[in-house]
Amino acid sequence: MPELAEVEYFRKQWGRGLRQKILSVESHASKKIFRGTDVVALSKTLGGATLLGSEAHGKQMLFRFSNGGWLGIHLGMTGKLRIEPADAVALKHDHLILRQSRHSLILSDPRQFGRVLFHRGKTEPAWWRNRPAQILSRQFTRARVEQFLSRHGRAPIKAVLLLQSGFPGIGNWMADEILWQSKIHPARLAGKLHPRETRKLYSKIQSVSRAALRTVGKNDGDLPKSWLFHRRWEEGGHCPADGSALCRGQCGGRTTCWCPSCQKRAVHV
DNA sequence: TACAATGTTTTAAG
């Protein structure tokens, strides 16, 4: 489920637990979501610690605790963070619960494609360093994007937009939205775009991300009415721009939606 | 029943 804006939304869900102590930690160490993670150390360190802050980077989140505990969370396809009263009862797919005096901070993930990481130390964990430039940061330049597209020049542009090493936070619906607004067919090769298309793409990557983040905490309906987003999953949906019947197919290993008339396979200059 | 689901990771091949 969660892409850039949704991840940010979920990160904020635990916000009411800031500056409050974790009294106890409940988890099931054998669950897949904890693969490769020392759950004993996690529980021992976070128990008694205070939640000091958090940040999101693309689809990754990092929660910082008072005694050198760092909790990394990726929500995968179906992960969610929520906050409930202190005495909330764990539901079937609740894998991690941090109990505070007034709240329970809960991570759930039915499919467990998500992941929990843990680190104890004075500085940020190694897995939180060397991250790609955030889309809305100053470092996310057009030159970087062009370089990235050319490095992955023989892959379909849709697949390249989904690479987190270049576009942290972009997921399936955002990629389709960006390509539709840029009028670029998803199967076009990343290295064969016209410079004009690349410029348009670069700009839409940023504007779609900005608009998505602006609707955080509200519902998806707050995204502009004119966006493909609202028609993507409709059976027999039509292009908001010109009314053409939308196409759906596989691209970059994912279901992809596009408008066959706005997004041509071949470019006419 | 069978397939698909807003995502990585692994494996194999070029």
Add this chain to the structure above:
DNA sequence: CCTTAAAACATTGT
């Protein structure tokens, strides 16, 4: 070593 494509992962809903 690098890139690309396809399968795998676990669960639920249609």
